[in-house]
Amino acid sequence: xxxxxxxxxxxxxxxxxxxxxxxxxTMLRDLYIRFVVENNRKxxxxxxxxxxxxxxxxxxxxxxxxxxxQINKYFQSKIPNYDKSIEKLGx
Numbered sequence: 531x532x533x534x535x536x537x538x539x540x541x542x543x544x545x546x547x548x549x550x551x552x553x554x555x556t557m558l559r560d561l562y563i564r565f566v567v568e569n570n571r572k573x574x575x576x577x578x579x580x581x582x583x584x585x586x587x588x589x590x591x592x593x594x595x596x597x598x599x600q601i602n603k604y605f606q607s608k609i610p611n612y613d614k615s616i617e618k619l620g621x
Contacts, residue, residue: 541600543603546596550596554589554601557588559608561581561585562605563615563619565581567616578605582598585605
């Protein structure tokens, strides 16, 4: 059973353990890159919010407790890196 600290719904990104950070960051990266490859364009603001919401729901299923705004903050900071990865893939 998780201790009370793990159940804090107001965690910040840095309070997640490394395994949880990897799970969330991988989901964000995969969904963003898949969107760009399938649609041949970057997502607009609403589509980015949909990606964040999708990942948030998946984190709840994985019992990773972090607010959606923390996921969004991390996601927005990583978009330039995702774009560089996409360029290296040739898209």
